[in-house]
Amino acid sequence: MMKSAEQKQTGLSDKQKDIIQKFAALGSLVVLIVVFALTSPAFFTLNNGMTIALQVTSIALLGIGATCVIITGGIDLSVGSVLALGGVVAALCVKELGMPVPLGMVLGILTGTVCGLINGIAVTKFKLPPFIATLGMMLIARGVALEITGARAVSGLGESFGELGNGALFRMVTIGDDGFPTVTFPGIPYPVILMIVIALAVGYMLYRSVLGRHIYAVGSNADAARLSGVNVSKVVNFTYILSGTLAGLTGCVLMSRLVTAQPNEGVSYELDAIASAVIGGTSLIGGVGTISGTLIGSFVIGILRNGLNMNGVSAFTQQIIIGVVILGTVWIDQLRNRR
Helix, strand or coil, X not given: CHHHXXXXXXXXXHHHHXXXXXXXXXXXXXXXXXXXXXXXXXXXXXXXXXXXHHHHHHHHHHHHHHHHHHHCCCCCCCHHHHHHHHHHHHHHHHHCCCCCHHHHHHHHHHHHHHHHHHHHHHXXXXXXXHHHHHHHHHHHHHHHHHHHHCCCCECCCCHHXXXXXXXXXXXXXXXXXXXXXXXXXXXXXXXXXXXXXXXXXXXHHHHHCHHHHHHHHHHHCHHHHHXXXXXXXXXXXXXXXXXXXXXXHHHHHHHHHHCCECCXXXXXXXXXXXXXXXXXXXXXXXXXXXXXXXXXXXXXXHHHHHHHHHCCCCHHHHHHHHHHHHHHHHHHHHHHHHC
């Protein structure tokens, strides 16, 4: 009765608000595509589309993890550093220890999982504020990545290490009359396929499973969820573990694309992840958020960067513009929550 009275007062249900927010983000995405297509002839091409999709995968994978954490009312500032640590661990396992590439990357992903678990324990067992706990992990993971590599890039990893980041499904290559290969269709990059599969899996978990309902319940009201029999600590731990695991995976994909492991990679990626979630409608106070909205938010950031690059906007100005976008979306989120 109380909920229906609130809905009558505002005129919109929570579901309707989510749909409006998602379509607002989608509308912004369409506007950006139209503007950049008109200002740059090379923007609306297949090759540039693939470039954007590849650039977006890192933001989207981190954003998916960030969405789950934020829905519970938390925040994860460590994903950029965990990304770097996971990537360099995978590279060192392959180069220094002679491990097969798949095994090295599994260990890199598990490194992210361990970092996420430590974050979860710090928040649930030691009762540290998520901001402080993950800020500490951000510094620790970056420091470890720099220490184990001597602050130098890990190179000479071989072509097999770059297969995950640079390979593509359905790539078509023909041999011309001159005997040289010509790419007739670039194919669907493996990172894009990975992004879609993970988005579908996590989306299904959030919307169709008991665990997903518990995640939303914890974010809406942790005390009420606890009284209803939800193990709040386990749910919160799971979201941080998922975020850390996806950060480790993103690190492996990114280092594979570069075929070089950079311990300084991933700086400020946590801001992109949080921004993609908020642009897509995830509320910073918890309890509200969708994976589809986060994907839209990721493409908004990716297309904004790509279009600004094509129009010759400097990297410094891009930072200002994206910063304004982040501030604007958070402000809109706060206004929505007050209403």
